[in-house]
Amino acid sequence: MPSSPIRKLVPFAEAAKKKGIKVYHLNIGQPDIETPPAMFDAIRHADIKVLEYSHSAGNESYRVKLKEYYKTVGIDVDPGQIMITTGGSEAIIFAFMSCLNPGDEVIIPEPFYANYNGFAVMAGIKVVPITSGIETGFALPPIEEFEQVITPRTKGIVICNPNNPTGYLYSSAEMEHLRTICLRHDLYLFSDEAYREFCYGGTHLSAMQLEGMEQHVVLMDTISKRYSACGARIGALVTKNKALYDTAMKFAQARLSPPGLAQIMAEAAVDLPGDYFDKPKAEYQARRDLLVQRLNAMPDVYCPNPGGAFYAIARLPIDDSDVFCQWLLESFSFEGQTVMLAPATGFYGTPGLGKHEVRLAYVLNLEAIGHAMDCLEAALKTYPGRI
Amino acid sequence: MPSSPIRKLVPFAEAAKKKGIKVYHLNIGQPDIETPPAMFDAIRHADIKVLEYSHSAGNESYRVKLKEYYKTVGIDVDPGQIMITTGGSEAIIFAFMSCLNPGDEVIIPEPFYANYNGFAVMAGIKVVPITSGIETGFALPPIEEFEQVITPRTKGIVICNPNNPTGYLYSSAEMEHLRTICLRHDLYLFSDEAYREFCYGGTHLSAMQLEGMEQHVVLMDTISKRYSACGARIGALVTKNKALYDTAMKFAQARLSPPGLAQIMAEAAVDLPGDYFDKPKAEYQARRDLLVQRLNAMPDVYCPNPGGAFYAIARLPIDDSDVFCQWLLESFSFEGQTVMLAPATGFYGTPGLGKHEVRLAYVLNLEAIGHAMDCLEAALKTYPGRI
Numbered sequence: 001m002p003s004s005p006i007r008k009l010v011p012f013a014e015a016a017k018k019k020g021i022k023v024y025h026l027n028i029g030q031p032d033i034e035t036p037p038a039m040f041d042a043i044r045h046a047d048i049k050v051l052e053y054s055h056s057a058g059n060e061s062y063r064v065k066l067k068e069y070y071k072t073v074g075i076d077v078d079p080g081q082i083m084i085t086t087g088g089s090e091a092i093i094f095a096f097m098s099c100l101n102p103g104d105e106v107i108i109p110e111p112f113y114a115n116y117n118g119f120a121v122m123a124g125i126k127v128v129p130i131t132s133g134i135e136t137g138f139a140l141p142p143i144e145e146f147e148q149v150i151t152p153r154t155k156g157i158v159i160c161n162p163n164n165p166t167g168y169l170y171s172s173a174e175m176e177h178l179r180t181i182c183l184r185h186d187l188y189l190f191s192d193e194a195y196r197e198f199c200y201g202g203t204h205l206s207a208m209q210l211e212g213m214e215q216h217v218v219l220m221d222t223i224s225k226r227y228s229a230c231g232a233r234i235g236a237l238v239t240k241n242k243a244l245y246d247t248a249m250k251f252a253q254a255r256l257s258p259p260g261l262a263q264i265m266a267e268a269a270v271d272l273p274g275d276y277f278d279k280p281k282a283e284y285q286a287r288r289d290l291l292v293q294r295l296n297a298m299p300d301v302y303c304p305n306p307g308g309a310f311y312a313i314a315r316l317p318i319d320d321s322d323v324f325c326q327w328l329l330e331s332f333s334f335e336g337q338t339v340m341l342a343p344a345t346g347f348y349g350t351p352g353l354g355k356h357e358v359r360l361a362y363v364l365n366l367e368a369i370g371h372a373m374d375c376l377e378a379a380l381k382t383y384p385g386r387i
Numbered sequence: 388m389p390s391s392p393i394r395k396l397v398p399f400a401e402a403a404k405k406k407g408i409k410v411y412h413l414n415i416g417q418p419d420i421e422t423p424p425a426m427f428d429a430i431r432h433a434d435i436k437v438l439e440y441s442h443s444a445g446n447e448s449y450r451v452k453l454k455e456y457y458k459t460v461g462i463d464v465d466p467g468q469i470m471i472t473t474g475g476s477e478a479i480i481f482a483f484m485s486c487l488n489p490g491d492e493v494i495i496p497e498p499f500y501a502n503y504n505g506f507a508v509m510a511g512i513k514v515v516p517i518t519s520g521i522e523t524g525f526a527l528p529p530i531e532e533f534e535q536v537i538t539p540r541t542k543g544i545v546i547c548n549p550n551n552p553t554g555y556l557y558s559s560a561e562m563e564h565l566r567t568i569c570l571r572h573d574l575y576l577f578s579d580e581a582y583r584e585f586c587y588g589g590t591h592l593s594a595m596q597l598e599g600m601e602q603h604v605v606l607m608d609t610i611s612k613r614y615s616a617c618g619a620r621i622g623a624l625v626t627k628n629k630a631l632y633d634t635a636m637k638f639a640q641a642r643l644s645p646p647g648l649a650q651i652m653a654e655a656a657v658d659l660p661g662d663y664f665d666k667p668k669a670e671y672q673a674r675r676d677l678l679v680q681r682l683n684a685m686p687d688v689y690c691p692n693p694g695g696a697f698y699a700i701a702r703l704p705i706d707d708s709d710v711f712c713q714w715l716l717e718s719f720s721f722e723g724q725t726v727m728l729a730p731a732t733g734f735y736g737t738p739g740l741g742k743h744e745v746r747l748a749y750v751l752n753l754e755a756i757g758h759a760m761d762c763l764e765a766a767l768k769t770y771p772g773r774i
Contacts, residue, residue, distance in 0.1 A: 001484070001637040003637055003640070004637070004640040004641065007443075007640055030440055032437060033437070035435070035438045039438075040435065043431075048427065049422070050418070050422050051616045051618040051619055052618050053618055086620065097509060098388075115642075118637065118640075119641060122484060122638070122641070124489055228437055230438065230439055230643070231438040231439050231644060231647025231648070232438055232646070233473065233643075233644065233645070233646045247388060250388040251505070251509070253390070253505075254391065254509070255476040255477065255502075256476055256502075256620075257617075257618060257620065259619070259646040259648075259649055260618025260620070261618070261619070261646075261648050261652075262647075262649075265438075
């Protein structure tokens with residue numbers, strides 16, 4: 001089992017704080033946006049005598065509500081095609097375990113969400129990375145590159161759209177390419193759409209909207225980022241493939257049920273006003289604009305403009321992103337402050353890639369991002385491993 | 388992945404209810420005892436702006452509290468040896484995945500909690516059952532029977548104490564036997580102690596109290612039954628083995644965190660008055676007494692007196708417990724009522740065992756148990772497969 005590549009820097013951040021240095025956390029996707037108070041109110045007003053196991057697929061009332069929610073984002077599903085999971089994490093684990101046998105393979109465009117590696121180890125499957133580069137802004141690699149790595153053991157492709165860690169938003173044409181590959185080679189398309197609500201400019205096309213892919217697509221969803229409720233641990237596995245759903249239900253039944261109170265919160269969230277997302281989305285967009293502008297204004301730094309989510313990957317003039325990110329915490333400060341970033345090496349499956357790149361999560365307000373960029377700018381001037 | 392043996396009867400129960408028949412559910416371990424209101428109050432009064440990921444091992448404040456709780460039950464552990472999990476289920480999954488490689492084996496005295504099978508499939512490991520019989524009241528099989536099935540791939544023994552599904556409470560002598568086997572063959576002892584608080588008569592000896600077993604024991608715990616809070620999904624993996632804990636942390640980090648609000652509830656539960664358990668325990672004991680007395684008063688029925696938990700296994704004069712339990716729902720009623728039981732076949736790993744046994748969960752009040760026993764008594768008189 002691999003260690004979390006992001007968490008290994010935590011002791012250095014703690015040591016920096018002990019020295020009195022303020023650390024701006026751009027390293028993890030924990031948003032600072034307030035969780036809608038209506039979600040907490042729903043629990044406060046719930047009249048529960050016995051906090052029982054819920055249905056293993058989640059409360060039916062919530063799944064009925066989710067059908068409504070999915071309709072608003074152009075996805076047509078029935079409550080019986082929705083399974084509530086303990087966070088998006090469990091949806092991914094169930095999807096892998098239900099669709100693949102140990103030794104089977106999934107193709108994932110890299111850089112990718114590092115925990116896919118851990119979930120693959122849990123399911124005993126192999127992750128085969130194909131590289132998307134910063135030069136193209138992390139666009140989907142061409143079909144030929146997928147086909148070069150397809151083997152008899154390849155069972156699926158995993159995408160995260162919009163993407164963590166790159167922020168890339170796949171175009172309709174790219175989604176059609178994925179459709180072509182999956183239908184041609186009979187592959188599952190595992191689609192992690194945790195950041196669906198946060199797209200800036202482009203249009204989000206869900207894998208669930210791809211025609212003729214009903215038996216191939218598994219949507220892995222979560223309320224963590226949508227409503228800034230990461231700690232609730234409520235996600236969903238959604239699929240129109242009945243055999244797949246029935247298999248996933250066996251895993252769901254073994255673990256009995258998803259969290260009970262959090263389902264009540266999540267159900268209440270579906271009733272938030274239709275314009276609820278306008279504010280957080282505008283906030284994230286303003287942060288993205290500032291972050292990207294500041295990064296690209298630094299000498300020898302390049303950051304493609306991300307189309308969604310709240311992440312960006314930047315190329316820096318540094319020898320080694322792991323060394324640099326540790327150095328920022330251990331040996332650097334600017335006006336008593338520093339910034340914590342995620343080395344991009346942890347997001348690549350191919351060894352050696354990501355050494356000149358870092359991931360930045362714009363989960364802090366504009367002022368904090370400004371200060372964090374001041375720190376980074378100063379750091380790049382004095383970092384001994386600058387290239 | 389195996390299906391849940393208990394859930395397969397659910398459609399028949401639903402059909403019976405549609406026909407207007409009242410069904411007494413003695414088939415699942417969902418207690419009717421009220422969840423302590425103080426646990427809900429803790430959430431109502433919590434002032435949370437952003438429901439963030441908690442620490443992957445759970446909130447430190449809760450783990451500090453749990454140290455206190457464990458002290459009251461004679462278990463001496465530090466907060467750093469406690470990992471909060473999503474229900475006891477996740478503690479079992481993490482324990483298996485952290486201690487065993489795919490293909491490794493665990494020995495489990497049967498009948499055992501059926502979901503161990505599912506967790507074993509998830510971890511890619513093999514369950515090797517050894518039989519404990521109803522004649523001995525489901526006592527631990529002798530050491531020799533363990534040693535007969537130990538292979539180079541055997542890595543541990545799983546016990547549930549007091550036991551689900553038998554209600555058996557292991558004696559100090561039996562716990563010492565387990566200690567001997569584990570030390571002699573260098574095996575882990577995975578100890579599921581979900582029902583610790585509900586022991587009637589005997590004394591509960593935790594695996595954590597076995598001397599010299601610090602590196603061998605993994606405690607798999609949960610608040611589900613303790614505080615009648617099954618839907619909270621809060622459990623714990625507890626071990627003094629640091630390497631094991633560190634490995635389990637990698638799995639914990641991959642899934643980010645256990646449920647947030649439920650941890651607040653669980654933390655409040657530790658502050659319940661010291662006599663909190665007196666009432667539910669007395670209630671369960673009265674139910675057990677009634678259930679066992681009624682069962683043993685029926686001709687050709689035998690039910691050993693369970694020492695703990697809220698389950699009993701009874702031997703009935705029937706040809707096939709799966710057929711009988713389905714017949715109870717599909718073809719029988721007594722004064723417009725019937726009873727739902729769990730066929731014991733689902734709890735045995737050895738094919739063919741449990742055909743004459745059922746599990747009864749005494750999670751209903753005395754009056755309901757009385758009616759349920761009336762139904763069972765009448766059913767045994769008319770069941771066509773009576774032997």
